[in-house]
Amino acid sequence: MGTILDQILAEKRKEVIVLQKEKEYFQIGETMYKRSFINKLASGSELAVIAEFKRASPSKGDINTGQNPKDQALFYKKYGADAISVLTDNRFFKGSFADLSAVRETVDLPILCKDFIIDEVQVLKAKASGANLILLIAAAMEAERLQELFDFAESEGLEVLMEVHNEEELEIALRTGAQLIGVNNRNLKTFEVDLGVTEKLAPLIKNAGKFLISESGIKSEDDVRRVIAAGANAILVGEAFMKADNLEGLLKAMKIPLQGAVRQ
Numbered sequence: 001m002g003t004i005l006d007q008i009l010a011e012k013r014k015e016v017i018v019l020q021k022e023k024e025y026f027q028i029g030e031t032m033y034k035r036s037f038i039n040k041l042a043s044g045s046e047l048a049v050i051a052e053f054k055r056a057s058p059s060k061g062d063i064n065t066g067q068n069p070k071d072q073a074l075f076y077k078k079y080g081a082d083a084i085s086v087l088t089d090n091r092f093f094k095g096s097f098a099d100l101s102a103v104r105e106t107v108d109l110p111i112l113c114k115d116f117i118i119d120e121v122q123v124l125k126a127k128a129s130g131a132n133l134i135l136l137i138a139a140a141m142e143a144e145r146l147q148e149l150f151d152f153a154e155s156e157g158l159e160v161l162m163e164v165h166n167e168e169e170l171e172i173a174l175r176t177g178a179q180l181i182g183v184n185n186r187n188l189k190t191f192e193v194d195l196g197v198t199e200k201l202a203p204l205i206k207n208a209g210k211f212l213i214s215e216s217g218i219k220s221e222d223d224v225r226r227v228i229a230a231g232a233n234a235i236l237v238g239e240a241f242m243k244a245d246n247l248e249g250l251l252k253a254m255k256i257p258l259q260g261a262v263r264q
Ligand SMILES: O=P(O)(O)OC[C@@H](O)[C@@H](O)c1c[nH]c2ccccc12
Pocket: 052, 054, 114, 115, 116, 163, 184, 215, 216, 217, 218, 236, 237, 238, 239, 240
């Protein structure tokens, strides 16, 4: 069976075959205008918040399956999110490209396609669905393939959030030229969550002059202060927002000024 990541990647290889057949019907809007998250980070003085639309996950099961993506996107925008991430994987996260398009149509924030991308055709599908950014996971493929997909996404006008979990992956990610480095505090093989992963990798990312996005397991204002102290420019939060009784209070509390933190 392998790890959950292995299982997901096996499923993705099947999806890629289906997408290849549908590719000629993808419609990429000629007038798609750019919503840059990188520009936002470069000009902001507060921690940037990427709020995620996440119905379910392999580690948590159902999180909030019935929520309407348009409603959630409107709340995220209203309470100060800087970008919205949408899980498009269906089998393991109960998301869809329709969810992404719905969010894209509803708010004018940069939209991140959160999936397990291993092929160019998925990049095109993300773009056709309205994504401005895509996630690439260093643990999901060889360095050479990662570079090819990174270059392809950029050539398609998409920004890339490059996700790592350890030093080895980080080294590869930095070599691709990615400006947005996501540190996943969750190990995709064991599901263990540890904000210490951000603390450990942060100095290497800051020394390389890249933007650091701390991802996963961030639930409280204290968690946010911890990753800011490490040097995070942005956070990516899913479960805590999807489950919050008081989303407004939580999201606003997480928009903390970066004053003391190391910034680019
Ligand atoms: O729900 P959390 O713990 O706040 O995590 C959000 C996000 O970081 C997580 O969904 C995520 C990070 N990297 C991924 C890669 C694939 C799928 C999901 C993810």
